[in-house]
Amino acid sequence: MNGKRFFEYLATSLLYESKETVFSRLSPATKLIYIVIVFAVAFLATNIVQLLYFLIINIGIVISCKVLRKKFFDMLKGLWLFIIFIILFNILVTYLLGDIDIASALLYQSYALTRIFIILPPILIFISTTTPLEIIQLFSKLGIKYYYLYPIVIAYRFIPIVFQEMKNVYDAQRSRGVELEKGDIREKIRKLSSVVVPTIVCSFIRAKDLSEALILRGFGYKDKRTFYRELKLSKIDAVFLCIIVLVHIVPLISWCILNSIT
Amino acid sequence: MSKALNIENITYFYPRSNEPALKDVSISIDYGEFVVIAGPSGGGKSTLCRIAAGLIPQLYGGKLVGKVFVDGIDISKVDARSLIDRVGVVLQNPENQIVNLVVEEELVFALENLMYERNDIETRVLEISNKLGIDYLRNRSTFELSGGETQKVVLGSVLVVKPRILILDEPLAHLDPPASQELLKLLYYLNKVEDKTIIIVEHRLSEILRYAPRLVVLDRTVVADGDPREVLKKLDNIDLVYGVEIPSTVKLSRFLNISEPTLSVEELVEKVKNRNLYIDNAIDNYNDVYRCFEKIIEVENLWYIYDNGVEALKEVYLDICRGEFIAIIGGNGSGKTTLIKHFNGLLKPTKGRVKVLGMDTVEHSVAELSRFIGIAFQNPLHHFFKDTVYEEVLFTAKIMGVKNAEERTSTIIEKLGLKHLANRSPYEISAGEQRRLAIASVLVYDPEIIVLDEPTAGIDFRHKLELLDILTDIWRKKKTIVLTTHDIEFLALTPVDKVIVLDKGRVVGVGNPKEVFYNLIPKDLETFVPQIVRFIKRVGLDRFSKVLNVEEFSKILKGSNYEWEEVF
Numbered sequence: 001m002n003g004k005r006f007f008e009y010l011a012t013s014l015l016y017e018s019k020e021t022v023f024s025r026l027s028p029a030t031k032l033i034y035i036v037i038v039f040a041v042a043f044l045a046t047n048i049v050q051l052l053y054f055l056i057i058n059i060g061i062v063i064s065c066k067v068l069r070k071k072f073f074d075m076l077k078g079l080w081l082f083i084i085f086i087i088l089f090n091i092l093v094t095y096l097l098g099d100i101d102i103a104s105a106l107l108y109q110s111y112a113l114t115r116i117f118i119i120l121p122p123i124l125i126f127i128s129t130t131t132p133l134e135i136i137q138l139f140s141k142l143g144i145k146y147y148y149l150y151p152i153v154i155a156y157r158f159i160p161i162v163f164q165e166m167k168n169v170y171d172a173q174r175s176r177g178v179e180l181e182k183g184d185i186r187e188k189i190r191k192l193s194s195v196v197v198p199t200i201v202c203s204f205i206r207a208k209d210l211s212e213a214l215i216l217r218g219f220g221y222k223d224k225r226t227f228y229r230e231l232k233l234s235k236i237d238a239v240f241l242c243i244i245v246l247v248h249i250v251p252l253i254s255w256c257i258l259n260s261i262t
Numbered sequence: 263m264s265k266a267l268n269i270e271n272i273t274y275f276y277p278r279s280n281e282p283a284l285k286d287v288s289i290s291i292d293y294g295e296f297v298v299i300a301g302p303s304g305g306g307k308s309t310l311c312r313i314a315a316g317l318i319p320q321l322y323g324g325k326l327v328g329k330v331f332v333d334g335i336d337i338s339k340v341d342a343r344s345l346i347d348r349v350g351v352v353l354q355n356p357e358n359q360i361v362n363l364v365v366e367e368e369l370v371f372a373l374e375n376l377m378y379e380r381n382d383i384e385t386r387v388l389e390i391s392n393k394l395g396i397d398y399l400r401n402r403s404t405f406e407l408s409g410g411e412t413q414k415v416v417l418g419s420v421l422v423v424k425p426r427i428l429i430l431d432e433p434l435a436h437l438d439p440p441a442s443q444e445l446l447k448l449l450y451y452l453n454k455v456e457d458k459t460i461i462i463v464e465h466r467l468s469e470i471l472r473y474a475p476r477l478v479v480l481d482r483t484v485v486a487d488g489d490p491r492e493v494l495k496k497l498d499n500i501d502l503v504y505g506v507e508i509p510s511t512v513k514l515s516r517f518l519n520i521s522e523p524t525l526s527v528e529e530l531v532e533k534v535k536n537r538n539l540y541i542d543n544a545i546d547n548y549n550d551v552y553r554c555f556e557k558i559i560e561v562e563n564l565w566y567i568y569d570n571g572v573e574a575l576k577e578v579y580l581d582i583c584r585g586e587f588i589a590i591i592g593g594n595g596s597g598k599t600t601l602i603k604h605f606n607g608l609l610k611p612t613k614g615r616v617k618v619l620g621m622d623t624v625e626h627s628v629a630e631l632s633r634f635i636g637i638a639f640q641n642p643l644h645h646f647f648k649d650t651v652y653e654e655v656l657f658t659a660k661i662m663g664v665k666n667a668e669e670r671t672s673t674i675i676e677k678l679g680l681k682h683l684a685n686r687s688p689y690e691i692s693a694g695e696q697r698r699l700a701i702a703s704v705l706v707y708d709p710e711i712i713v714l715d716e717p718t719a720g721i722d723f724r725h726k727l728e729l730l731d732i733l734t735d736i737w738r739k740k741k742t743i744v745l746t747t748h749d750i751e752f753l754a755l756t757p758v759d760k761v762i763v764l765d766k767g768r769v770v771g772v773g774n775p776k777e778v779f780y781n782l783i784p785k786d787l788e789t790f791v792p793q794i795v796r797f798i799k800r801v802g803l804d805r806f807s808k809v810l811n812v813e814e815f816s817k818i819l820k821g822s823n824y825e826w827e828e829v830f
Contacts, residue, residue, distance in 0.1 A: 012569065016363045018403035070569075131363040133371075157363060161405070165644075171608050172644040174628045175637040176703060177661045197647035201689060205643070209358035212317055216351050217361060217372040217419065221343035228370040228383045 005170060005180075009078030011163035013071040017128045021065050022236075024129040028138045030237040031130060034244050035122040041248045042118040050255060051114040057247050062121035068128065075124055087113055132157045137227045147220040154210065162203050169198045264334030266427045266459040267291040267314055267349075272328030274309060274318065283309045285483045287328075293426065296453045296460045298470055298490070301480035302505035303722045304692055307463040308354060310480065311431045314461075315351040316342030333427060346372060349427040350420035354435065354720075356413045357405075365407070366400045368419050376423065386422045394418050394448065409594040410441030414448075421452075427459040428452065434466050435720050438593035438748040439789035446473055465722045468509040468751050468793060472526040479504055494523045505722030510751060510793040513812040527796045534801060541806035541819065554583035558619055558711060558742050559605060565613035566600055566767075574600040576767045578614070582744065582760075584710075587737045589753055589775070590746040591790055592764035598746040599640070601764065602713050605744070606631040619710065633662060635711040636704035640719055642696040645703065646688035651680055654688050655703045662707035674706045678732060694725030701732065712736060714745040718752050726752050754792035754810045763787065776808040 017024070023031065038058060045051050063069040087109050094105045132153035140146045170180075173194045180191055214220070267289065274284045284306040291297055301307050312318040316337045319326045330337050333348040353359060362368045369391060373383045391397040394414045399407065407415060413433060420428070428449070434442045450473045452458045464470055471477065477490040479497065481504055486493045494500065494512055501508045515524040515533070524530040561580035567573050575597045582588055590598050603609040604616045607623040616623045619634055638645070648654040655675055659667035675681050678698045683691050688699055697717060704712055714733075718726050726749075734757060737743050747753055753761075753775075761778040763771035771782035779795045788796075794811060798804050809815045 015405070016403050018364070018401065018406060020401075131367060133362050133364075133367045164405075168639070168641070169644045171603065172637075172639045172641075174608060175606055175632050175639070176645065176658045177629055177632050177707075179627075179629045194647045198644050201646075202641075202643055206358050209353065209355055210361065212312075212321065212353060213359035213361055215317060215321065215342050216315060216346060216353070216359075218343045218346045218375040218423075219361075219371075221341065221375060222377055224377060225374045226377050226379065226383075227374060228366075228380060228387075230380075 006078045007163045007166045009074040013074035015160040028130045028134045031126045038122045042115045058121040166199045266293045268331040270329040275325040277323045297476045298474040299463045299478045300506040305481040347423045350425035352430045354431045356416040360404045429461045431463045505724035507723040531800045556584040558584045560617040563614035567612045586759045588744045589758045590762045596764040597767040636709040637713040638700040640716040642700040652684040658703040659706045678702045694721040711742040718749040
């Protein structure tokens with residue numbers, strides 16, 4: 001009865017965390033490199049032992065931070081329905097279309113699932129401890145014009161707000177007797193529109209207000225812009241990156257070497 | 263000599279509209295003025311702000327005839343973004359105007375866009391954030407801020423560019439009384455000390471007029487322009503015709519036969535200090551003995567703690583009786599909305615118990631409870647998803663299993679004055695109409711208890727009076743009504759039985775409104791007291807009579823001997 005909907009979990013987990021954490025002191029570049037490294041190892045790892053190792057390491061990293069621990073579990077609670085849906089769909093498709101037996105399809109999907117869980121921690125860390133402005137700053141250092149990036153970054157900032165709005169809409173609709181849990185699938189989808197439509201409308205209004213606010217702050221008036229905060233790699237970035245390389249790339253390479261020997 | 267804002271005969275049509283939003287409007291504002299522009303919703307106030315900011319027609323399109331000069335610059339010839347160091351604009355809904363995630367990023371944002379250097383940014387941000395008292399917020403994330411803090415951060419992000427002119431569109435709409443007062447004092451300071459030109463668009467005039475030497479009434483065209491006293495003398499029913507709230511002090515001054523309208527309680531007290539105010543055998547029409555026949559909502563030692571550890575409600579005890587008209591008052595963040603979300607089980611107590619019609623909310627689903635208790639939340643847009651007003655109401659009727667749903671829907675729509683809009687989209691109608699629609703879709707299934715969250719937020723005075731009629735009507739039919747509000751001047755007109763004062767999650771006062779406003783309310787919540795109460799207490803008339811509005815005052819005087827002769 002007290003169960004939360006997936007969007008309530010996503011609303012809280014994807015929100016920027018203003019409490020000071022180790023990760024918020026890292027440069028966005030560091031966090032991006034972390035994501036890239038984890039992506040790489042997750043796809044290069046070939047057997048279940050390696051995958052499980054990376055899984056434990058990365059979940060360990062995210063839950064070592066108290067503030068992010070809760071967010072991580074909320075994120076899982078928010079995503080599990082989607083993940084199960086995708087996995088089942090994939091198993092079905094590979095089984096029906098490909099000529100592999102159900103056991104290997106299952107095995108293959110459990111690899112995929114593990115990979116998803118491996119890359120969730122660095123993504124969560126990036127999303128909840130990096131602000132859009134920092135991302136813009138990072139990319140404009142790489143020579144990309146800041147105002148081209150903004151639509152993407154705004155969208156990214158909007159995600160938690162939209163989920164939050166959805167939560168409020170859901171409360172309002174429940175108060176007038178809408179029960180999303182009841183009825184067959186067709187009815188459920190029809191009822192879902194009572195939450196989705198107001199959310200979209202309110203998001204449009206926000207988007208319009210925001211575009212005005214951007215003009216009223218002189219955004220895009222000049223070709224370049226300055227940045228108040230300096231984007232510098234500090235000691236803590238170096239330490240973090242060393243650890244990441246040590247626990248990801250070093251084991252992967254040694255496994256490869258071991259493999260080629262045997 | 264150029265003017266701060268010079269608008270010459272402008273007429274403006276929004277795209278695909280045949281009705282002008284503004285018609286032949288001319289306003290000229292000098293540097294250093296403090297001007298309030300008031301008018302009904304739909305009277306073109308926000309349109310005027312957007313024109314002065316250069317957003318119309320650049321962003322909106324449409325047809326603009328006439329000339330607009332801001333700080334001597336013809337805005338039709340420049341990019342709106344080049345104006346921001348001349349005119350700072352804060353539009354409605356400040357929380358929608360925050361671009362960044364961290365307060366500091368928000369404050370430096372405009373300066374970065376204009377390519378200021380780091381040192382320069384540092385000094386400016388430090389200066390402005392100290393002035394606004396928001397330096398302590400610098401590392402906070404922007405969505406954690408209260409309404410008042412959000413408003414100040416948005417103002418700060420505009421002020422850092424140091425514009426000479428400031429335009430604010432309904433800045434008080436979502437602020438509670440203490441936050442409004444603080445903002446007004448700040449704007450007054452900026453005007454008096456820093457010589458900024460301040461232009462405020464607002465229809466809640468009670469607290470603002472004392473600061474403004476000039477009032478413009480705009481209803482698509484300029485209806486009046488001048489000293490607020492003169493304007494109020496000339497248009498004595500400005501509230502009913504133009505939806506502009508007349509401060510109670512002005513109504514009182516008329517009532518006390520003071521030649522000039524008075525704009526603040528202090529001024530009014532000063533004006534009558536030579537009079538001998540005396541009322542004989544005043545009848546106070548409230549009985550201390552209040553009878554409760556049936557407790558319809560019982561709250562017992564309710565605590566609610568959010569996931570992030572914030573204690574939103576602490577040790578709340580409360581009884582609401584059948585047929586009562588209840589107002590829950592308190593500032594933003596005092597726990598009003600959290601409390602009413604417990605009434606239909608949207609939130610379940612962390613500790614304690616809430617019973618509605620004898621049902622423990624923990625044991626019943628929201629759907630079950632909402633059959634007996636209908637809640638309309640603050641933002642009406644959160645309710646609507648159907649194509650027409652009619653379908654919207656019909657949807658609730660059907661889901662709640664109302665017999666003769668179609669018939670009942672038509673009746674309710676007609677009763678709430680929405681019949682002519684039945685086939686319009688809920689998103690096209692005005693804010694006041696949307697509010698009524700949200701209430702209609704509660705009333706249609708005839709719940710025992712009707713709960714309204716901040717029903718007057720963002721609607722003009724005329725719509726407030728319509729709302730008052732609707733609420734009084736339902737209440738007379740023996741329904742129980744609960745409303746949350748920080749619109750105290752509206753509350754003073756409402757026939758409530760009981761006021762509950764919430765402060766930081768605790769109930770700090772419960773009782774008859776007269777008792778609450780005259781005696782119970784804590785000293786630090788003084789801004790939540792209606793103007794007339796402040797006046798009556800200041801001049802010592804509360805010995806004779808405790809009234810909450812001018813109509814009541816005049817009724818009491820009719821049945822008694824009174825004198826206010828001048829004594830020298």
